[in-house]
Amino acid sequence: MGPIHGLRRFGNNLGLAWWAKVETSAPNVTYWYGPFLTRRNLKVNLSSFLEDLSIEGSDSIKHTLVRERRGEPLTI
Template sequence: MIRNFGNKLGLAWWAKIETENPNTTYWYGPFLTKKSLKDNMSSFMKDLTDEGSTEIKHSLVRCKKDEPLTF
C-alpha cells in the first residue's frame, strides 16, 4: 500500500496524541497528506473522549513510525 511505502521512507503524517487519564501515548496514522490526517482526527479524538480519556494533547508529525503505536 502506498501509505506504508511513504511511512517506510519517513514521508507519512502521524498524529501523536497524549492523554493524562489514562497516561497513554497513541500514534494515529499513517496518512499521505497532512490535510487527510487533519480531516480524520476528529473521529479518533471523539473515540478517546467517549472512552473517558482526559487532558488530550496532540501534535502532527511527519516521520517513520513502527509498532507499537500505543504506550
C-alpha cells in the same frame, strides 16, 4: 492489500507519512494515529479519533502532527 494501503506503507518506510501523536493524562497513554499520505487527510480523520477517546473517558487530550517513519508499538 489495496493500493492506498501500499502507498501509505511505502510513504511511512521513507519517513514521509503523516502521524498524530496523541497523549492523554487519564489514562497516561500515548497513541500514534496514522499513517496518512497528506497532512490534510490526517486532520480530516483525526477529529473522530479524538472524539472516540473523549467518549471512552480519556482526560487532557493533546495532539501533535508529525511527519516521520513510525513502527510498532503504536500505543505506549
